[in-house]
Amino acid sequence: xxxxxxxxxxxxxxxxxxxxxxxxxxxxxxxxxxxxxxxxxxxxxxxxxxxxxxxxxxxxxxxxxxxxxxxxxxxxxxxxxxxxxxxxxxxxxxxxxxxxxxx
Amino acid sequence: xxxxxxxxxxxxxxxxxxxxxxxxxxxxxxxxxxxxxxxxxxxxxxxxxxxxxxxxxxxxxxxxxxxxxxxxxxxxxxxxxxxxxxxxxxxxxxxxxxxxxxxxxxxxxxxxxxxxxxxxxxxxxxxxxxxxxxxxxxxxxxxxxxxxxxxxxxxxxxxxxxx
Numbered sequence: 001x002x003x004x005x006x007x008x009x010x011x012x013x014x015x016x017x018x019x020x021x022x023x024x025x026x027x028x029x030x031x032x033x034x035x036x037x038x039x040x041x042x043x044x045x046x047x048x049x050x051x052x053x054x055x056x057x058x059x060x061x062x063x064x065x066x067x068x069x070x071x072x073x074x075x076x077x078x079x080x081x082x083x084x085x086x087x088x089x090x091x092x093x094x095x096x097x098x099x100x101x102x103x
Numbered sequence: 104x105x106x107x108x109x110x111x112x113x114x115x116x117x118x119x120x121x122x123x124x125x126x127x128x129x130x131x132x133x134x135x136x137x138x139x140x141x142x143x144x145x146x147x148x149x150x151x152x153x154x155x156x157x158x159x160x161x162x163x164x165x166x167x168x169x170x171x172x173x174x175x176x177x178x179x180x181x182x183x184x185x186x187x188x189x190x191x192x193x194x195x196x197x198x199x200x201x202x203x204x205x206x207x208x209x210x211x212x213x214x215x216x217x218x219x220x221x222x223x224x225x226x227x228x229x230x231x232x233x234x235x236x237x238x239x240x241x242x243x244x245x246x247x248x249x250x251x252x253x254x255x256x257x258x259x260x261x262x263x264x265x266x
Contacts (some may be wrong), residue, residue, distance in 0.1 A: 057221070
């Protein structure tokens with residue numbers, strides 16, 4: 001899956017705020033489709049933010065995270081121009097990655 | 104894993120039998136899927152996410168139970184019109200936070216999300232969670248000084264887990 005990640009990272013003072021929105025169904029495995037058939041669980045399990053190979057933040061998700069998940073976190077020690085690597089992996093083994101530059 | 108295969112469409116299969124199977128397996132399927140994924144992603148706390156009991160989830164995740172703390176701010180709507188998308192933010196003035204977990208007490212699987220915070224990350228996280236019905240939501244902070252939590256109720260008018 002490509003192009004699923006939209007991210008924003010901005011620094012104010014010494015605090016960098018990162019926001020990400022991912023396009024993903026996050027199916028819980030409890031919902032039935034129009035034909036009454038259960039839609040199998042399909043959700044992102046891990047989402048990792050890193051900079052120069054060092055993990056900045058790691059999210060572990062279950063099926064209770066909403067469809068097209070949103071996440072916001074903040075960290076100290078960032079700098080303007082830093083490139084943050086973002087990568088997710090779901091329970092079906094699908095992945096996507098992207099980068100965002102701190103502005 | 105033939106249990107999960109039964110969820111796949113089978114041309115010509117008797118639809119009623121298929122629905123019956125799907126209903127019975129709907130509860131078990133995600134648990135098996137989560138367990139299967141553990142091998143590929145060792146860091147993912149699959150056992151905690153598969154827990155159907157709040158204490159079991161927290162024990163699997165942290166090995167202990169949290170103590171209530173008034174230094175945690177849990178921000179969630181009092182009434183959520185749509186349980187499929189409930190914005191929840193947690194933050195704290197506690198020092199040395201290394202992990203944050205969100206638990207939704209009335210969901211089939213109690214643990215909703217779990218965040219690991221390396222040094223330098225501020226102890227505040229915003230995310231959006233599904234809630235099946237009116238429920239207690241709990242944020243658990245793992246700190247150098249122990250486990251702390253705060254809870255609040257969110258009234259859900261339309262559930263977010265199907266049905």
